[in-house]
Amino acid sequence: MIRLQLDGDIAEIVLDAPGRLNALDRAGVAELSDAYRDAEAAGVRALLLRGEGRAFCAGRDISGVDPETDDVPGYLGEFEALMRRMAAFPAPTFAAVQGACLGVGLGLAIATDVVYVADDAKIGSPFAGLGALLDSGGHALLFERLGAHRALDLVYTGELMSGAEAAASGLFSRAVPRDELDGFTRERVARAAQGPTQAFLASKRIVAGLRDDTLWPTVAAETAGQEALRSTADYREGFAAFQQKRRPRFEGR
Numbered sequence: 001m002i003r004l005q006l007d008g009d010i011a012e013i014v015l016d017a018p019g020r021l022n023a024l025d026r027a028g029v030a031e032l033s034d035a036y037r038d039a040e041a042a043g044v045r046a047l048l049l050r051g052e053g054r055a056f057c058a059g060r061d062i063s064g065v066d067p068e069t070d071d072v073p074g075y076l077g078e079f080e081a082l083m084r085r086m087a088a089f090p091a092p093t094f095a096a097v098q099g100a101c102l103g104v105g106l107g108l109a110i111a112t113d114v115v116y117v118a119d120d121a122k123i124g125s126p127f128a129g130l131g132a133l134l135d136s137g138g139h140a141l142l143f144e145r146l147g148a149h150r151a152l153d154l155v156y157t158g159e160l161m162s163g164a165e166a167a168a169s170g171l172f173s174r175a176v177p178r179d180e181l182d183g184f185t186r187e188r189v190a191r192a193a194q195g196p197t198q199a200f201l202a203s204k205r206i207v208a209g210l211r212d213d214t215l216w217p218t219v220a221a222e223t224a225g226q227e228a229l230r231s232t233a234d235y236r237e238g239f240a241a242f243q244q245k246r247r248p249r250f251e252g253r
Contacts (some may be wrong), residue, residue, distance in 0.1 A: 002031040006039055009193040011039035011047045017055025021100055023061035026069030026075055029104075033082045038088060046193035047089060047110060048185060050096040056121070059103025062130075063243065067236045076135060076223040079104055081138065083219070086111035087208065092200050096185040098178055102126050107136025109172065110215070113204060116185045118178035121163030123171065128158030129248060133226045140218035142235040145170045161253065 001017040015022035024032070051057055060075070078123055085106070086093065095109050098118040106123065109115045117123070125134040125142070134142075134155055142151035146169055151250035154161070167175035170189045176184045192200065229235045234250045 001028055002035050004035040006042050009045040010189055011042065012046040013039065013047065013049045015049075015051040015057055017200070018051075018055070020061060020063070021055035022051040022053070022059045022105070023063075024079075024213065025061040026078065028061070029078050029082055033078075033085055036082075036085050040090060043056055044105035044193070045091050045195075045197050046189045047091055047093045048096065048156070048189045049086075049093065049108065050182065050185070051098070053099075055099035055103030055105075055110065056095070056097040056101045057108055058100040059062075059105050059126070064240060065239060067230055067239045070230060072227045072230055073175070073223055077221075077227060079107060079136060080216075080219050080223070083107055083111040084216075090201060091197060092189075092195075092204070094185055094189050094192070096181050097121050097123075097172070102160075103134075103138075104136045106138050106141070110137045110141050114188070115172040116181060116188075117163035117167055117172050117175050118181045119162065119164040119167075119175040120178055121166070122160040123163065123166045124160040125155050126158055126160070128156065128239060130242060131229065131232065131234035131236075131248065131250060133222055133229055134227055135219070135222040136223070137215050137219050139222060140215045141171065249253055 001015065003014040003016050005012040005014065013032070017023070093113045095112040095115045097109055097115055098121055099123055101109055101123045103126070125138060127134050139151065142154060161169070163175045166172055233253050237250060238248050
């Protein structure tokens with residue numbers, strides 16, 4: 001489901017499971033990490049991450065997950081390791097985001113240097129319908145860019161921001177019409193690949209130093225919180241409702 005395409009100084013990594021909106025199971029996380037490892041070994045000077053089909057990444061694939069036996073820390077621990085590999089990639093990285101960008105999909109965007117979004121993309125926290133916790137650094141992103149009130153508004157309501165709204169709010173770099181997204185992003189990836197790579201990496205290290213004191217402790221707290229919620233009735237009900245394609249009936253416990 002993960003494709004790595006190398007073209008000179010550019011790597012393009014593609015999430016290629018459009019039938020499930022590029023949702024990532026544990027194997028997919030491992031494949032994606034391997035793709036970044038191989039791109040790094042190839043010595044590319046810029047990288048593009050994108051998704052095939054209607055969505056960038058709709059989050060974790062929970063279609064067959066049983067909350068009773070789910071290894072939440074294991075999955076999220078492996079995903080955090082992937083995020084760290086992405087964030088430390090030794091070249092400028094770009095993401096082209098269309099459709100759903102949710103859960104760990106949002107985490108992929110957070111770990112990327114520059115994110116261009118389709119103006120009609122859907123971004124936010126859908127966890128209100130699952131009885132689960134926004135993870136993969138989502139709290140750090142929403143609080144830092146939007147403030148406490150808007151961050152919790154999105155968490156409590158489960159409402160999603162459009163790509164245009166997300167870019168206007170400073171969540172991501174900029175929004176462009178969906179049919180222009182790939183071409184727009186590829187042009188900028190190609191430009192970065194011909195730029196002063198070492199100067200870019202110096203800026204990347206400075207920005208990472210400013211970001212990391214908040215991001216990684218937040219990711220750890222989200223993982224611990226997700227595991228604690230796994231034993232609640234609402235968490236089990238949320239997963240069952242999702243898998244049965246019905247509205248959840250939460251009881252607050």
